[in-house]
Structures are given as C-alpha cells and as structure tokens.
Amino acid sequence: QRPAFRPLSSPGTVAAAFRREELPSGSAETGSEDRSPKKRFTEVQKERREQAQRTVLIHCPNKISEKKFLKYLSQHGPINNHFFYESFGLYAVVEFCQKESIHSLKNGTHTPSMVTEAAIPFRSRFFNLKLKNPSNQTSERPYIQSSNQLPPSSKKLFELLCNAESIDDQLNTLLKEFQLTEENTRLRYLTCSLIEDIAAAYFPDCTVRPFGSSVNTFGKLGCDLDMFLDLDEIGKLSTHKNIGNFLVEFQVKNVPSERIATQKILSVIGECLDHFGPSCVGVQKILNARCPLVRFSHQASGFQCDLTTNNRIALKSSELLYIYGALDSRVRALVFSVRCWARAHSLTTSIPGAWITNFSLTMMVIFFLQQRSPPILPTLDSLKTLADAEDKCIIEGNNCTFIRDLNKIKPSENTETLEILLKEFFEYFGNFTFNKNSINIRQGREQNKPDSSPLHIQNPFETSLNISKNVSQSQLQKFVDLARESAWILQEEDKDRPSPSSNQPWGLAALLLSSITNSKSLAKKKNKRPASERIRNLLDSIKSNSTENATTANGK
Ligand code: CTP
Ligand code: MG
Numbered sequence: 001q002r003p004a005f006r007p008l009s010s011p012g013t014v015a016a017a018f019r020r021e022e023l024p025s026g027s028a029e030t031g032s033e034d035r036s037p038k039k040r041f042t043e044v045q046k047e048r049r050e051q052a053q054r055t056v057l058i059h060c061p062n063k064i065s066e067k068k069f070l071k072y073l074s075q076h077g078p079i080n081n082h083f084f085y086e087s088f089g090l091y092a093v094v095e096f097c098q099k100e101s102i103h104s105l106k107n108g109t110h111t112p113s114m115v116t117e118a119a120i121p122f123r124s125r126f127f128n129l130k131l132k133n134p135s136n137q138t139s140e141r142p143y144i145q146s147s148n149q150l151p152p153s154s155k156k157l158f159e160l161l162c163n164a165e166s167i168d169d170q171l172n173t174l175l176k177e178f179q180l181t182e183e184n185t186r187l188r189y190l191t192c193s194l195i196e197d198i199a200a201a202y203f204p205d206c207t208v209r210p211f212g213s214s215v216n217t218f219g220k221l222g223c224d225l226d227m228f229l230d231l232d233e234i235g236k237l238s239t240h241k242n243i244g245n246f247l248v249e250f251q252v253k254n255v256p257s258e259r260i261a262t263q264k265i266l267s268v269i270g271e272c273l274d275h276f277g278p279s280c281v282g283v284q285k286i287l288n289a290r291c292p293l294v295r296f297s298h299q300a301s302g303f304q305c306d307l308t309t310n311n312r313i314a315l316k317s318s319e320l321l322y323i324y325g326a327l328d329s330r331v332r333a334l335v336f337s338v339r340c341w342a343r344a345h346s347l348t349t350s351i352p353g354a355w356i357t358n359f360s361l362t363m364m365v366i367f368f369l370q371q372r373s374p375p376i377l378p379t380l381d382s383l384k385t386l387a388d389a390e391d392k393c394i395i396e397g398n399n400c401t402f403i404r405d406l407n408k409i410k411p412s413e414n415t416e417t418l419e420i421l422l423k424e425f426f427e428y429f430g431n432f433t434f435n436k437n438s439i440n441i442r443q444g445r446e447q448n449k450p451d452s453s454p455l456h457i458q459n460p461f462e463t464s465l466n467i468s469k470n471v472s473q474s475q476l477q478k479f480v481d482l483a484r485e486s487a488w489i490l491q492e493e494d495k496d497r498p499s500p501s502s503n504q505p506w507g508l509a510a511l512l513l514s515s516i517t518n519s520k521s522l523a524k525k526k527n528k529r530p531a532s533e534r535i536r537n538l539l540d541s542i543k544s545n546s547t548e549n550a551t552t553a554n555g556k
Contacts (some may be wrong), residue, residue: 038326038406041319045209051186052193054080055095056102056125057300061134062090066144069129076108077101083183084146087302092129093187122276124197126300147183149302151221161509167419167490170508171333178220178336188214191301192227198277199229199269206231208307209315216318217325218335218362224350225298229269229309262310263287269307270294304350313461316393316400320380320460324366326406328376333418335365337508338425344512345482347475354472356455356479363441363457363467368425370444376412376421379444380460383409400461419490422508426487430480438466486511 039047060069070079073094081095096102102125111121112128152160157177164170180188188210196208212226213219255261267285274283279300286293291314294307308314325332339358342348347356369376383402386409393400403409416424437446438456442463449456451466454473459465489510505513 040404040406041215041322042404044322045215048185048189049193049207049209051095052189054097054099054102055093055186055190055193056105056127057190057194058092058094058127058129059300060084060090060092060129061131063134064090064129064131064144073105076104081186083186084144085149085183085187086146087149087300090144090146091300093183093190095186120276122198122278124278125194126278147181149181149184149187149221152177157512158505158509161507161512162505164507167422167507168417171337171418171422174340174508175333175336178340179332180214180219180221180223184221185214187301188225188303191225191298191303191305195227195273195277195280195298195305195307198272198280201272201276202268203229203231203265211311211315211318213358216321217332218321218339218358220336220339223358225301225303225305226314227305227307228311228315229265229307230312231265231309232312258310259292263292265309266292266294266307269309270296273307312395313398313400316395316461317459319404320383320402321362321366323383323402323404323406323409324377327378327409328369328412330376330416330418330421331365331369334369334421334425335362337422338365341482341486341508341511342479345478347479347482352470354470354475356468356471356475360455360457360468360471363460364429364439365425366441367439367444367457368428369421370441371428372414372416372421372424374412374414375444376414376416378409380442381444395461398461398463419507423487423490426483426490430484430487432480434476434480 066084069092070082073079076096077100078097079094080097082092084090084092105127106123106125109123109127111119111123113119157174160173160177161170164173192208192210196206199206199208207230209228209230210225211228213223214225255264266287270283270285273280273294273296277283277296279298280296281299283294283296286295291308291311296305296307297303298305325335338361339348342356342358342361348358348361349355366377370379380402384399386403387401388403388405391401391404433446434455436449438449438458440447440458442458442460447458453466453469453471454476455468455471456466457468459467490507493506493510504510
C-alpha cells in the first residue's frame with residue numbers, strides 16, 4: 001500500500017518565496033501541496049545574487065508620491081520590482097530589470113556638499129532622495145504601504161495562537177508569522193551585495209554571500225545576517241588561453257598561516273566599512289575568535305551583520321540545513337516553535353555566552369526527526385550515499401559530500417502530527433543521557449561523548465568539533481527542566497484542554513509564556529511535592545503509558 005502523498009516542502013523556503021511571485025497571493029501557504037521541482041541551494045543563491053546586483057536602496061522623504069517616485073526612477077530603465085519599508089525613516093528597495101539602469105542612476109547622482117562636515121565620496125548603490133520642492137508633494141500625500149520587517153508582537157502572537165484550531169495549526173501559524181518574508185530576504189541579499197561593493201575596493205573579484213539562518217530556511221524575522229567574504233577563484237578561472245608551456249601566478253605577499261591571512265583581510269575590510277561604508281556603524285573587529293569576524297550594524301536595513309572569510313564549511317552546512325528544511329513541511333514548523341520556545345524562556349539570547357544557540361537547537365530537532373519510526377529525515381551519511389560524482393566536495397580535508405538535488409530524495413512515510421512531534425521532542429530531550437551521549441546527525445544515532453563538555457553536538461563536517469562546546473552544565477540543566485515541564489504541560493492539556501472561549505493560553509501559547517510555572521494548567525495541579533519529583537513521576541507514567549500503547553498497536 002502506498003502512503004498518501006504528502007507535501008514535499010513548505011512554501012516559506014527561499015526557493016518557494018521565489019515562486020510565490022508568480023502565484024496568486026495566498027496560494028503558497030504553509031502546508032499546501034507543492035509538487036513543483038525544488039531549486040537547489042546554489043541556484044537560489046545565484047538568482048538572488050543576480051537580482052540584488054540590479055537593485056538599489058533609497059532613503060526617501062516621508063511625504064512622497066509612489067507614482068511620481070517610480071516615474072522618476074524609470075527614466076533610468078524599467079523597474080522589475082520595488083517595496084518600501086520603515087527603519088528610522090522611509091526606505092525603498094528598487095530592482096531594475098537591467099544592471100545598466102544603475103550606471104545611469106549613478107551618473108545622474110552627486111555627492112552632497114556639506115556645510116560643517118566633509119563627505120567621503122564613496123559612490124555606492126545606497127542613495128538619498130530629496131524633494132526639489134517639498135511643498136508641491138505634501139498636498140497629495142498618498143498612502144505608502146510599507147513592508148513589515150519585524151516579527152509579530154507577543155500580544156499579536158498570543159492572540160493568533162489562542163485562536164488557532166489545533167496545536168498543529170499553532171505551529172504552522174507561528175512559522176508563517178516568523179519566517180523571513182520575500183522582502184526581508186531581498187533586503188538581506190541586497191545588503192550583502194552593498195557590502196560586496198565595499199570589499200571590492202580591495203578585492204575586485206570578491207563575492208559576499210549570506211549564510212546561516214538568512215538562507216538556510218530557519219531564519220526568524222530579526223535574525224542576524226551572517227556574511228561570507230569569498231575570495232576563492234575556483235570556478236572563475238577561464239581555461240582558454242591557458243594552453244602552452246607556462247603557468248602564470250600572481251605575485252603575492254605571504255604570511256605565516258591561513259588564520260593570519262584571514263585576520264589581515266578582515267582587518268582592512270573592517271577599516272573600510274568603518275571609514276567608507278554608508279550606513280555601517282558600530283564596526284567591531286573580533287579577530288581572535290576561533291572564526292575571526294567583523295561585526296557591525298547596517299543601519300538602513302536594520303541588520304546586525306557578522307562578516308567572516310575563509311568559512312566555506314559554514315556555507316556548506318547552510319546548504320545542508322536548507323535541504324533538511326525543504327524535505328518535509330514539518331521540519332521548519334517544529335524548528336521555529338522550538339526556537340521561539342527557547343527564546344521565550346531565555347535559553348537563547350543575542351549575546352554570546354554559555355547558552356544554547358539556535359544552530360544547536362536546529363541540530364537537535366533534525367537529530368530527533370531522524371530517530372522517529374519511520375524516520376522523518378534521512379541521516380547525513382545516507383545523503384552522502386545518494387550523492388552523484390558532481391556533488392563531491394572536500395573542504396580543507398573534510399568530506400562535505402551530500403546529494404544537492406532535493407528532488408532525488410524520497411519523502412518520508414511518517415505521518416505523525418506536529419502536536420505529537422512537539423510533545424515527543426520535549427520528552428526525548430527531557431530524558432536524553434547528555435552525560436554519556438553525543439548528538440550526531442551524520443549517523444543519526446547517539447554516540448559516546450568524546451569529551452566531558454556538558455552538551456555534545458558533533459559538527460556534521462568537522463567531526464572533531466562540538467558545536468555546543470560553549471554550553472554550561474547549568475544551561476543544559478535549564479533546558480532539560482524546561483523540556484520536561486513542557487512535555488508535562490502538553491500531556492496534561494491533552495486530558496483537560498481549556499475551552500476556546502475561556503481565553504486561556506493553551507497548547508503552544510501556554511508553552512511560550514515567559515514563566516511556565518504561571519500557566520494555569522500547572523498552577524491548578526500544583527501540590528507539595530518538589531517539582532522535579534512530580535515531573536519525574538509524571539514522565540514515568542507518561543512513558544509507561546506510551547510503551548503500553550506502542551505494544552498494543554504493534555500487537556494488532
Ligand atoms: N556555525 C558553525 N558552528 C558553530 C556556530 C555556527 O558551523 N558552532 C555556522 C552554522 O552554519 C550557522 C552559521 O555558522 O548556521 C551562523 O551562525 P549563527 O549566526 O550563530 O547561527 P544561525 O544558524 O545563523 O542562527 P541565528 O538565527 O541564531 O543567527
Ligand atoms: Mg545567524
């Protein structure tokens with residue numbers, strides 16, 4: 001018997017966001033069937049990058065007529081797409097049909113003359129639009145619709161969650177509200193492209209690529225923008241004119257190690273961003289980190305940016321997560337909810353420290369989904385087995401090979417609901433033997449921990465590294481306690497769900513309350529035994545119940 005066909009991907013992926021433009025609005029909602037072939041990560045990156053190169057960022061006066069604005073810019077060529085957003089002022093993102101339009105626009109633009117200060121005449125694709133005659137336009141004042149770049153407020157989120165029909169509906173709603181929008185994705189690629197123009201002042205052929213949650217389909221609105229300065233020439237060398245007995249190399253300066261080269265490059269780029277980069281503020285050079293970086297705020301887009309170089313493996317892990325995110329529509333819904341849950345309880349923060357990171361949480365969800373029966377996600381080793389010769393990829397001696405064509409991976413036959421998966425996720429990690437075992441998505445099974453760090457999650461490509469090495473025992477304990485409490489709340493609610501009219505937070509909404517212990521269902525059941533004992537007993541009873549159920553089911 002063949003299982004019913006399930007949707008292959010959730011449409012919020014970057015690839016789907018692309019297609020969404022051609023679809024009537026609303027037809028690409030989460031959970032809807034999507035049988036169209038899915039784009040490869042590299043294809044999406046290439047298309048987005050090319051789109052960003054035809055795009056400009058314009059700071060606009062608040063009172064502006066959209067029609068006149070577009071007419072004015074169209075002098076330089078046809079416009080393919082545009083949107084406005086607000087971030088300490090009104091901004092427009094304008095995508096021309098042709099790159100040449102940007103030259104034309106730049107040619108007609110001048111560097112402002114200052115009265116008390118002096119301008120550094122860096123001619124970028126970030127412009128300032130002024131009204132020649134402000135009083136002329138104010139009278140019309142048509143409403144400009146600006147696109148939202150922020151996640152929903154807690155109040156709005158709670159309302160939406162409380163009005164949802166089921167826990168599955170809640171998880172999908174949360175995903176829809178938090179995932180990066182088409183506009184936000186465009187703005188991220190545009191910001192990278194603008195930074196690339198600055199880096200190109202030193203390295204004319206460089207590429208600045210977004211990686212991490214901006215592109216791996218797990219980014220929440222408001223997440224940072226990780227950028228990778230790619231100076232590698234591979235793929236750019238033309239082979240013709242290379243015939244003959246000679247080989248030409250560039251004369252270069254040598255330094256003692258790759259790390260020092262990275263530090264030197266980032267150091268000058270950091271200076272350049274600080275001195276010449278329009279809108280780049282708060283530039284910090286963090287060159288002694290394991291992975292040296294330049295951190296800054298891009299004020300106009302509102303993104304906190306981390307620029308690294310020589311970090312090709314991280315780009316590869318973004319590609320892997322992109323694949324996992326696109327394989328099954330439940331993956332992103334579950335990851336988003338777990339990320340929001342962790343944030344709501346301060347398990348994650350925006351400051352680096354002994355906390356669990358979103359990247360680690362995503363790995364935990366993937367690992368958990370590999371453990372289901374039948375598995376919802378394949379192991380990395382099986383993705384490697386499926387790889388073709390053209391997928392082969394070795395980076396710094398690490399084998400990073402896996403199949404890149406999503407359409408060649410068989411969808412899972414598992415039909416568990418998100419509600420079950422969320423509950424089981426909390427139960428699984430509430431009882432995981434963290435003191436002995438390591439999480440490993442390559443093999444998809446628990447391994448003995450190679451060292452004594454409290455939480456060990458193997459880096460999928462640099463297998464000797466632990467991606468959660470920073471996590472302290474007390475932070476891990478906090479995660480475990482919260483996971484147990486959450487499993488318990490969901491279990492209890494199952495028996496005794498508040499009626500929709502009671503206006504009480506239920507399901508996911510109850511789990512996201514900043515203090516779980518305040519939640520109604522828990523308060524009601526509170527007795528004098530210590531919480532840990534109560535929870536242990538409950539979990540034991542849940543466990544024995546589920547074992548019983550499983551035995552009964554299997555016995556049929
Ligand atoms: N990374 C890694 N090992 C780590 C931390 C990060 O390989 N210990 C890589 C991952 O590819 C990750 C990327 O660096 O996706 C960016 O790291 P970070 O910004 O911390 O995580 P994101 O996945 O971008 O999540 P967030 O939304 O929290 O920024
Ligand atoms: Mg990030």
